[in-house]
Amino acid sequence: MEAIATVLIADDDPSLRRTTRIILETNGYRVIEAGDGDEALRLLGNARPDVALVDVVMPTACGYEVLGGVRDNWDGAPPILMMTGYASVDAVVELMREGAFDCLAKPFGERDLLDRIERALGLESPLEDGESPSPEKLSRREIEVLLLMREGMTNRDIAARMRLGQRTLDEYVKRLCKKLGVSNRTGAVAWSYRHTMVDLDSATAFPDGAQVEVEAGSEG
Template sequence: MSQLTVLVADDDPNVCEIIRLFFTENNYRVIEANCGREALSLYESTNPDVILLDIMMPDIDGYEVCRQIRSKTDVPIIMLSAKGEEIDRILGLEIGADDYVTKPFSPREIIARIKAIFRRLPDKNSNEVTSDQQIYQFVNFSIHVKSRQVLVKEEKLFLRPKEFDLLLYLVQNINTVLTRDQLLERVWGIDFGGDIRTVDVHIKRIRTEFAKHEIHCIHTVWGVGYQFQNKN
């Protein structure tokens, strides 16, 4: 992996120093922000490859910074927080974070999670698709694998990369009930260290986009998992 630029946004100078020293030794370029506004400004000026974002920061908290950045880009975001409650993790995922790490943490663990995220991202230089079939055509919408688009009457749905991957895997296993563990392993990878509720959060986002067009194709099988069906 070539050198990556990491934006670290945390108002604790000790945390920034630990990350900077360890990451620099491991061939990462580190840029530091000590508050939310500075994080947003540095994001615009440096175009980092990944963002480590503390939740509790002066002026603008990490949740709002994540919302604003996610509205513009799919850059990987890992939330950092002393909070370990499930609701905090779920909120971070719902607003677009890719992962969530609770303090105190090991810098080595964060690097492992960054590597895991980039292994799961599609290769932008590759023409390879995840299936021999490049377009899935249904009555109300179509999925274009190569361009990674979902179209409803020529209108493109807004799906983040992992949401598209999850939808595609469900479609490729149409009418099959898939457990959360199966979806987590196939879409996020066996080395994913996040919460299994990640699947539920992403399913909710996909359903929200489809519901705008009164399409209901992903069904919950209670006590088991989820199933894609080609019907409303």
């Protein structure tokens, strides 16, 4: 049977590469491996995988150097998903600015891995309850929360800035993550860097012209 796509796994941990390979091959993907950054760059140039999983910390060339090498040397490079054990919002923001398609926080589960790869390949990735992500239905408040998350603010700081109770703010975060089809706030920040975000004074939120859903009783 023909493979769905070819995935490069670049990580200096043989155990992680082996486990990830098993998951991907079981689900129909062809896998190639690199144990360091230099080998990852070589395979990205020669083997031309459809998507790459690249660890941030590796020998010879780190994940940032791999991103830079791809950005500076190749047109039409595959989407690169960065793997990191330090998935703070600040780290995700920096990686997305450097050209990463998305970030995976270690340790990651099978479903999270497959969802991110499917998204990178442009395949359908429905939510568990069967609903599709609906970014066009973010309210103005949810967009404001997302923009503040991009600035690296904690939930507590955002609640204070927006004059909301902590429980109310947590509910906003939960709802916007569900609408975007991500599992947590770092995933939401990563999503925001793959899409044009809204100017809060604008009538539309996204480049396809989808209208922002304004909550009843919310401030303009």
